[in-house]
Amino acid sequence: xxxxxxxxxxxxxxxxxxxxxxxxxxxxxxxxxxxxxxxxxxxxxxxxxxxxxxxxxxxxxxxxxxxxxxxxxxxxxxxxxxxxxxxxxxxxxxxxxxxxxxxxxxxxxxxxxxxxxxxxxxxxxxxxxxxxxxxxxxxxxxxxxxxxxxxxxxxxxxxxxxxxxxxxxxxxxxxxxxxxxxxxxxxxxxxxxxxxxxxxxxxxxxxxxxxxxxxxxxxxxxxxxxxxxxxxxxxxxxxxxxxxxxxxxxxxxxxxxxxxxxxxxxxxxxxxxxxxxxxxxxxxxxxxxxxxxxxxxxxxxxxxxxxxxxxxxxxxxxxxxxxxxxxxxxxxxxxxxxxxxxxxxxxxxxxxxxxxxxxxxxxxxxxxxxxxxxxxxxxxxxxxxxxxxxxxxxxxxxxxxxxxxxxxxxxxxxxxxxxxxxxxxxxxxxxxxxxxxxxxxxxxxxxxxxxxxxxxxxxxxxxxxxxxxxxxxxxxxxxxxxxxxxxxxxxxxxxxxxxxxxxxxxxxxxxxxxx
Numbered sequence: 183x184x185x186x187x188x189x190x191x192x193x194x195x196x197x198x199x200x201x202x203x204x205x206x207x208x209x210x211x212x213x214x215x216x217x218x219x220x221x222x223x224x225x226x227x228x229x230x231x232x233x234x235x236x237x238x239x240x241x242x243x244x245x246x247x248x249x250x251x252x253x254x255x256x257x258x259x260x261x262x263x264x265x266x267x268x269x270x271x272x273x274x275x276x277x278x279x280x281x282x283x284x285x286x287x288x289x290x291x292x293x294x295x296x297x298x299x300x301x302x303x304x305x306x307x308x309x310x311x312x313x314x315x316x317x318x319x320x321x322x323x324x325x326x327x328x329x330x331x332x333x334x335x336x337x338x339x340x341x342x343x344x345x346x347x348x349x350x351x352x353x354x355x356x357x358x359x360x361x362x363x364x365x366x367x368x369x370x371x372x373x374x375x376x377x378x379x380x381x382x383x384x385x386x387x388x389x390x391x392x393x394x395x396x397x398x399x400x401x402x403x404x405x406x407x408x409x410x411x412x413x414x415x416x417x418x419x420x421x422x423x424x425x426x427x428x429x430x431x432x433x434x435x436x437x438x439x440x441x442x443x444x445x446x447x448x449x450x451x452x453x454x455x456x457x458x459x460x461x462x463x464x465x466x467x468x469x470x471x472x473x474x475x476x477x478x479x480x481x482x483x484x485x486x487x488x489x490x491x492x493x494x495x496x497x498x499x500x501x502x503x504x505x506x507x508x509x510x511x512x513x514x515x516x517x518x519x520x521x522x523x524x525x526x527x528x529x530x531x532x533x534x535x536x537x538x539x540x541x542x543x544x545x546x547x548x549x550x551x552x553x554x555x556x557x558x559x560x561x562x563x564x565x566x567x568x569x570x571x572x573x574x575x576x577x578x579x580x581x582x583x584x585x586x587x588x589x590x591x592x593x594x595x596x597x598x599x600x601x602x603x604x605x606x607x608x609x610x611x612x613x614x615x616x617x618x619x620x621x622x623x624x625x626x627x628x629x630x631x632x633x634x635x636x637x638x639x640x641x642x643x644x645x646x647x648x649x650x651x652x653x654x655x656x657x658x659x660x661x662x663x664x665x666x667x668x669x670x671x672x673x674x675x676x677x678x679x680x681x682x683x684x685x686x687x688x689x690x691x692x693x694x695x696x697x
Contacts, residue, residue, distance in 0.1 A: 352382045356409040356435035358693040361396035364433040371432050374486045374533060378569060382691045383636070384607065384646025385683065386412025386439055387669075393430040393438070402651055405670050408683050408692040412488075414439045414610070414648045418447030419459065419469065423479035428487055438487040439538070439609070439648055444469075444502050444518070451499050454507040461502060461514035465521050473522060477529035486534045490609050491519060494542035494574055495561050496552060504561075512560070519563040539563065539601075540572035540609040545592045553592070559600050570645070571601045572609035577628045578665065584613070584628035586635025598643070608647035612667035613675070625675040633682030636689075 353372040372380075385408065392399040393413050403410060413436040415427055431438040445459050463469065480487070492502040495515050502518070504510045519539075526532050539562065544552055551557055562568070575589045582588055590608065597606055613628045635641055651669045655662060670676045683690055 352380045352384075352411055352691070353377060354380075354411045354435040354437055356411040356693055357433075358409045359696045361400050361434050364429045369429070369432050369485075371485050374536060377437060377486055377536060378605075380645075381689075383644075383689050384412045384437065384648070385410050385690060385692060386414050386436070386646070386648030388414035388610070388648060388650045388652060390652055393427050393436075396434075398651075402669050403695050404697065405676060406680055406683060407695050407697075408690075409695050410436055411692070412437045412439050412646070412648055414441070414650075416441045416443065416447070418442075418449070419444045419472070420446045423476045423483070425479065425483045428480075428483055428485050431487075432485050438485075439490065440487060441490045441493055441610075443500075444492050445500070449501075454499065454501055454503075454505075455509055456501045459501055460508070461504075461510045461518040464518045465514065470525060473525040474529055477526040477531035480526075480534060481530040484534065486536065488536045488538050488570070488607075490538040490540050490572065491522060493540045493609065496541040496544065496558050497547055515561050516563050520567055523563070523567050536569045537567065538570045538572050538607060538609055539568045540574060540607070541593070541597075543573060543575045543589065543593050544596060546578075555596055555599060558596050562600050565601065565603055568601065568604060570607050571597050571604045572607040573597065574610040575608060576611065576650075576667075577613040577625070579614075580622065580624050584624045585631040586638075586641075587631075589628070590635065594641070594644070605645045606643050607645055610650055611647050612650040615666040615671050623674055625672065626678040629675050629678035629682055632679075633685055633688055637685065637687040 353376045355370070387399060387402060387410050389398040389402065391397075393415060399410075399413075413431040413434075415438070417424065417440055419442075427440070428438045444461075444464060445453070445456050449456055458468075492500070492515070494500060495503050497503060498505060498507070501508050502510065502515060504512050504515055523532070523537065526535060541558055541561065544558060547553075573590070573593045575593065577584055577589050589611075594606065597604075611632075613625045615625060632647075636644060649669060650667050653664055653666045653668060655664055669679055682688070683692065
């Protein structure tokens with residue numbers, strides 16, 4: 183979002199108490215890993231002990247573990263690995279000072295994964311799927327069958343023809359119960375081509391810790407009563423491909439929507455220039471080793487995802503926008519985008535990536551030049567480099583009409599002129615509780631209008647949205663404040679959203695959430 187302070191989220195704030203708790207938590211994780219390793223690998227019924235007794239010609243103290251029993255133990259251990267990896271990713275985001283502990287935990291996870299793989303190979307009837315951070319198994323109908331999407335050629339615009347009551351929940355099979363961790367059984371995922379052709383709309387959420395912690399995400403989903411089919415999260419150019427995030431999303435039938443920022447993950451939105459992270463740095467090849475490693479890991483994972491690369495580029499606050507303050511020349515953004523795309527193409531990753539080009543709402547940028555079609559168009563990489571177009575759009579002040587057209591209308595009109603062959607995702611949207619909107623129901627009115635707009639046949643090319651359900655420190659008219667964008671910030675606005683997502687005329691056909 184245009185003024186989100188990325189480094190201000192309270193859940194990763196440092197404190198001595200947090201450090202002590204993390205140390206205790208890390209110790210507990212190590213102990214759990216030790217117990218898992220002993221149970222699966224060293225115990226009298228484990229595969230190593232059995233092999234040793236056989237080599238010595240003596241009878242093991244216990245009967246040989248059956249295939250079913252071994253698989254049960256492997257499944258339990260795999261669940262523990264996923265839980266530990268989730269904690270590890272949170273720890274990585276929280277503190278660079280604990281690099282030693284994190285490296286040790288990574289090593290232990292990798293070791294246990296290797297042992298599990300060997301145990302599976304030795305057991306009968308076990309799955310050969312690896313739960314490691316670099317690979318995943320795709321179900322039948324994946325790209326290996328020749329039916330997957332190719333490169334970055336998006337499908338044409340046009341709306342859904344399958345509405346409510348069709349029994350078609352889309353291609354992702356979203357989880358209607360509490361979110362779960364991936365198991366040892368391969369997760370069936372759609373191909374890129376199937377995702378691009380989905381006949382029903384997308385409903386995604388951003389929450390503070392998803393997809394690493396689903397607690398808040400599940401709470402909102404329970405209150406809304408409908409299962410999401412998309413999960414939003416962010417990464418910086420100093421972070422490796424996160425297979426855990428992608429796999430945890432797909433374990434729940436949710437298409438991962440990753441906003442990828444060519445800046446360090448903890449940089450703030452007020453840093454217009456970040457040394458070493460200019461568009462020219464990327465174009466020159468400085469990041470090619472990183473991009474190649476990233477693309478190869480993504481391809482090895484084998485699960486589709488949306489990448490919203492360097493969003494809101496038409497504003498002035500990010501370091502990838504073009505301007506003197508950013509030290510980015512005119513035309514450098516498009517060249518940067520194409521360079522990243524081409525590295526992914528060369529490494530086989532584009533068959534899994536849906537590239538989402540998403541500028542910010544054009545009528546809230548402060549200068550008339552931002553309203554010009556030619557200005558926005560200069561940032562568009564071209565049809566062959568983009569699958570979906572999109573936008574960020576927020577209702578943030580009670581002084582404007584709380585309507586779909588006010589928030590999205592002008593920007594949608596430009597998107598349709600710039601990329602008439604592309605479908606449109608409202609990639610990041612929200613409505614605030616600041617100002618007088620708290621007292622006069624403006625947010626609830628905006629929620630109702632959101633679904634009125636989606637029901638309008640004129641917006642049939644809008645394939646869905648991902649809602650930013652968080653509180654955030656922001657800058658409004660030069661003053662820092664906190665905006666409450668959450669879906670459940672008020673009972674009336676939540677109810678308006680619940681009523682809207684359940685309408686029969688919006689091409690949403692979502693599964694009910696189990697209460």
